[in-house]
Amino acid sequence: xxxILKDRRVRDSILQIAFVGSIVLVVVVFALTxxxxxxxxxxxxxxxxxxxxxxxxxxxxxIEYSTSSPYWKAIVVGILNSLFLGAIALPLATLIGVAIxxxxxxxxxxxxxxxxxxxxxxxxxxxxxxxLFWYTLLLxxxxxxxxxxxxxxxxxxxxxxxxxxxNVTGESVFVAAVITMTAMALALRFRAKxxxxxxxKQAGRERRLLWGAAVVLAIVILWIGRIPETSLLxxxxxxxxxxxxxxRISPELMACIIAIGVYGxxxxxxxxxxxxxxxxxxxxxxxxxxxxxSWQIFSRIRLPLAIRIVMPTLINQYVWLFKATTIGIxxxxxxxxxxxxxxxxxxxxxxxLIAILMGGFLIINYTIAWVLNRxxxxxxxxxxxxxx
Amino acid sequence: xxxxxxxxxxxxxxxxxxxxxxxxxxxxxxAVTVLFAAFIAWIVWSLVNWGVLDAVFGPNxxxxxxxxxxxxxxxxxxxxxxxIVLFGLYPFEEQWRSGIACIAMVVVAILxxxxxxxxxxxxxxxxxVGFATFYVLMRGGFLGLAEVTEQNWGGLSLTIFIxxxxxxxxxxxxxxxxxxxxxxLPWIARTMALVIDTIRSLPLLTIMFTFAIVMPxxxxxxxxxxxxxxxxxxxxxxxxxxxxxxxxxxxxxLPNGQEEAAKALGLGYWHRIGYIILPQAFRNALPPTIxxxxxxxxxxxxxxxxxxxxxxxxxxxxxxxxxxNFAVVEMYVFVALIFYVFVFSLSxxxxxxxxxxxxxxx
Numbered sequence: 109x110x111x112i113l114k115d116r117r118v119r120d121s122i123l124q125i126a127f128v129g130s131i132v133l134v135v136v137v138f139a140l141t142x143x144x145x146x147x148x149x150x151x152x153x154x155x156x157x158x159x160x161x162x163x164x165x166x167x168x169x170x171i172e173y174s175t176s177s178p179y180w181k182a183i184v185v186g187i188l189n190s191l192f193l194g195a196i197a198l199p200l201a202t203l204i205g206v207a208i209x210x211x212x213x214x215x216x217x218x219x220x221x222x223x224x225x226x227x228x229x230x231x232x233x234x235x236x237x238x239x240l241f242w243y244t245l246l247l248x249x250x251x252x253x254x255x256x257x258x259x260x261x262x263x264x265x266x267x268x269x270x271x272x273x274x275n276v277t278g279e280s281v282f283v284a285a286v287i288t289m290t291a292m293a294l295a296l297r298f299r300a301k302x303x304x305x306x307x308x309k310q311a312g313r314e315r316r317l318l319w320g321a322a323v324v325l326a327i328v329i330l331w332i333g334r335i336p337e338t339s340l341l342x343x344x345x346x347x348x349x350x351x352x353x354x355x356r357i358s359p360e361l362m363a364c365i366i367a368i369g370v371y372g373x374x375x376x377x378x379x380x381x382x383x384x385x386x387x388x389x390x391x392x393x394x395x396x397x398x399x400x401x402s403w404q405i406f407s408r409i410r411l412p413l414a415i416r417i418v419m420p421t422l423i424n425q426y427v428w429l430f431k432a433t434t435i436g437i438x439x440x441x442x443x444x445x446x447x448x449x450x451x452x453x454x455x456x457x458x459x460x461l462i463a464i465l466m467g468g469f470l471i472i473n474y475t476i477a478w479v480l481n482r483x484x485x486x487x488x489x490x491x492x493x494x495x496x
Numbered sequence: 497x498x499x500x501x502x503x504x505x506x507x508x509x510x511x512x513x514x515x516x517x518x519x520x521x522x523x524x525x526x527a528v529t530v531l532f533a534a535f536i537a538w539i540v541w542s543l544v545n546w547g548v549l550d551a552v553f554g555p556n557x558x559x560x561x562x563x564x565x566x567x568x569x570x571x572x573x574x575x576x577x578x579x580i581v582l583f584g585l586y587p588f589e590e591q592w593r594s595g596i597a598c599i600a601m602v603v604v605a606i607l608x609x610x611x612x613x614x615x616x617x618x619x620x621x622x623x624x625v626g627f628a629t630f631y632v633l634m635r636g637g638f639l640g641l642a643e644v645t646e647q648n649w650g651g652l653s654l655t656i657f658i659x660x661x662x663x664x665x666x667x668x669x670x671x672x673x674x675x676x677x678x679x680x681l682p683w684i685a686r687t688m689a690l691v692i693d694t695i696r697s698l699p700l701l702t703i704m705f706t707f708a709i710v711m712p713x714x715x716x717x718x719x720x721x722x723x724x725x726x727x728x729x730x731x732x733x734x735x736x737x738x739x740x741x742x743x744x745x746x747x748x749x750l751p752n753g754q755e756e757a758a759k760a761l762g763l764g765y766w767h768r769i770g771y772i773i774l775p776q777a778f779r780n781a782l783p784p785t786i787x788x789x790x791x792x793x794x795x796x797x798x799x800x801x802x803x804x805x806x807x808x809x810x811x812x813x814x815x816x817x818x819x820x821n822f823a824v825v826e827m828y829v830f831v832a833l834i835f836y837v838f839v840f841s842l843s844x845x846x847x848x849x850x851x852x853x854x855x856x857x858x
Contacts, residue, residue: 120681123681123684124681124682124683124684127676127683127684127687128683128684128687131687131691137716138714138715139714141713141714141715141716142713142714145713145714146713214528215518215521215525216518216519216521216525216528216529217518217519217529218519218528218529218532218533218536219528219529219532221532221536222532222535222536225536228840231843232794232835232836232839232840232843233794233832233835233836233839234794234795234797234808234835235794236797236798236800236801236808237797237808237828237831237832237835240812240828241825241828241832244824244825244828245825427697431697431698431699431700432699434699434701434702435701435798435801437701437801438800438801445699445701445702445705449705452709458709458710458713459710459713459714462702462705462706462710465702466698466702466706469697469698469699469702470694470697470698473697474697477697
C-alpha cells in the first residue's frame with residue numbers, strides 16, 4: 109500500500125481526484141440541500157414559471173411589455189435595457205477617456221491640470237455615490253411646467269429629459285440601425301491593405317455608393333415604419349403640466365449613463381495616457397520630418413499606435429464597466445439585475461433566476477471579450493511595426 | 497502640440513522658459529491655456545461660493561438653511577448628524593469604542609505601508625492583531641463593556657470592518673488560488689482556472705446578492721451564519737479571484753531561472769514558493785495589488801444595495817429625515833470626502849511605490 113503511495117503518478121492522480129471531487133461534492137451538497145429546502149417550503153423547481161405572467165410593471169422597456177407579459181419577456185426586457193445602457197455609456201466613457209487622456213499628454217500645462225483634476229476626482233469616489241449624486245441633481249431640475257425648451261425642443265425637467273424624435277416603430281429603427289452598421293462594416297473591409305491590387309479610386313467610389321445606398325435604404329425603412337396619422341418628426345411640446353411628444357429620457361437612465369460615462373471615462377483616460385506614453389518619441393519626430401502637421405501626427409500616428417498598445421487593457425476595462433451597469437438597481441433602473449431580483453421577490457424561484465442571471469452575464473461578458481479580442485487580433489501591431 | 501525649445505535656451509530663462517513651453521508654446525496652446533484657466537477659475541469660484549461664502553455652518557441651523565435663499569451649502573447637516581455617518585446605529589454612549597476601533601484599523605493600514613512590516617510573519621500578525629482589536633472593541637461584552645452585536649454596527653466602522661475582513665480573508669485565498677492555478681497537475685489547474693474566470697466575469701453585485709439571498713437555500717442549517725458574514729465571504733471570494741490573477745502575473749514575470757536555481761539547490765516545493773517565488777512575485781505585483789485594495793475599498797459601498805448600513809447608506813439616512821431632506825447633496829459631498837481621503841492617499845502611495853520600485857520602467 110505504502111509502495112503505491114510513493115509512486116508520484118499515483119499520488120498526483122489521487123490529489124487531482126480529491127480536488128475535483130471535493131468541488132463536485134460541494135455542488136452536490138448544495139443541490140441536495142436546495143431540494144430539501146424547496147420541498148419544505150412547497151415550492152416547485154424548474155423553468156415552467158417563465159411562461160407565467162408577471163403582474164408587475166417595468167418603467168423602461170425597449171420592446172412591448174405589459175403586466176400580463178410572461179416572465180421570460182421581462183427578463184428579455186432587462187437584458188435589452190442592460191445592453192442599451194452599455195451601448196450608450198461605454199462609447200461615452202471612451203469619448204471622455206480619450207479626450208481627457210489626450211489632455212493629460214498634450215504638453216500643455218493647463219490642459220494637463222484639468223485632466224489630472226478630472227481623473228483624481230472621479231476615480232476616487234465610489235460609482236454608487238456618483239450615481240446617486242447625479243440622480244439627485246437630475247431630479248432637482250425644474251418641473252415640467254417651469255422648464256423652457258431650448259434649441260428647438262430639448263427640455264430638461266425633473267421628470268426626465270425630452271428630446272425630439274421620430275414617430276416610427278421600434279422595429280424599423282432596429283432594422284435601419286442594422287443596415288447602417290452592416291454598410292459601415294463592409295466599407296471598412298474594403299481597405300487597400302487587405303487587397304493590394306485594389307483600384308483605390310474605384311474603391312472609394314464604391315464605398316461612397318455603399319454609404320449612399322445604406323442611408324437611402326435606412327430612410328425608406330424609417331418612412332415605411334412610421335406610426336400612422338402622426339407627423340414624422342416628433343418635437344416635445346409643453347401641454348398642461350407635462351411635455352408631450354418627443355422622446356423622454358428618464359432620470360434613472362440618464363443618471364446611469366452620466367455616472368458610468370464619467371467614472372469609466374476617468375479609468376479609460378488613464379489607460380489612454382499610458383498608451384500615449386508608450387508610443388516612442390521617434391514616431392512623432394519621424395512624422396514631423398516628413399512634414400506632417402501636428403493634427404496629422406496625432407490622428408494618423410500617435411492615436412492609432414496608442415489605441416493598439418492599450419487594446420488588451422481596454423478590453424478588460426469594457427468588461428468591467430459593463431459589469432458596473434448592475435449598479436442601476438440603486439436608483440431602480442430596470443436593468444437585467446433589477447428585473448432578476450424583482451422576479452425572485454415575486455415568484456420565489458430563486459435558484460432558477462440566479463442561474464439565468466449568472467448565465468446571462470457570463471454569455472454577455474464572454475461575447476464582449478470575444479468580439480473585442482477579434483478586433484484586437486485584426487488591428488494589433490505585428491512583428492516589426494513598432495519597436496519599443 | 498509642443499514646439500521644440502532648445503534646452504540651452506531653457507536654462508537661461510528657467511521660469512519664463514518653462515512657462516512659455518508648458519503654457520504658451522503656440523498660439524493654439526495659448527488659447528487652450530486661457531480657456532482652461534477661465535474654466536478652472538469659474539469652477540473654483542462657484543465651489544467656494546457654494547461651499548464657503550454662502551454656506552451655513554454650525555450644528556442645528558436647519559431653519560436658517562431653509563430660509564437662506566442664496567443657495568449656499570448647508571454644512572449644518574454634517575455638524576449635526578456626523579455621528580450617524582461614522583457610527584451608524586451604534587449606541588451613543590459606546591461610540592468612543594467604535595471610534596478607537598476605526599483609528600486602530602487605520603493605524604494598521606498605515607503601518608503595513610512601511611517596508612519593515614513586509615515579511616510573511618510580520619504583516620499577517622499585524623493584521624490579525626489589528627483586526628482582533630477592532631472586533632473586540634466593537635463587539636464588547638467583557639470587562640464591563642456592553643455587548644453590541646453586528647446588527648447595530650454601521651457607518652464608517654462597518655465599511656472598515658467589511659474591508660478589513662475581506663482583505664484578511666481574501667489575501668490567503670488569493671495566494672492559494674494562484675498556486676492552484678499554476679499547479680503542474682492539469683485537472684487542478686484547469687478547474688481552478690474555470691472557477692476564477694467564471695467568478696471574474698460576474699458582477700460583484702450578483703455575487704453579494706447570491707451570498708446574501710440565495711445561499712440560505714443551498715447551505716445546510718449549521719453553515720448559514722449571519723448575512724453580514726456571508727456577504728463578506730462572497731466578497732472575499734471575488735477579491736481572491738482578482739488578486740490571484742495579479743499574483744499569477746507577478747509570478748509569470750519572474751525568470752524561469754529563479755525556480756530552476758532553487759530546485760538545483762535542493763529546495764522543496766514549500767521552500768521554493770515561500771522564500772523564492774512569492775516574495776519576488778509580490779514585489780512585481782505590488783502596484784496592481786494596491787490598486788486592487790483601492791477598488792475593493794470603494795466597492796464596499798455596494799453593500800448598501802444588499803441592505804447594510806455602511807457609510808454610504810448612513811449618509812443617505814442622515815439626510816433622509818423630513819428635517820434635513822433638502823441637504824442631500826451636502827451629505828453626499830461629506831461621504832465622498834471620507835472615501836476620497838482613504839482612496840486618494842492609498843492610490844498616491846501606490847504611485848509612490850511604483851516609482852520607488854521602478855516596476856513600471858523595466
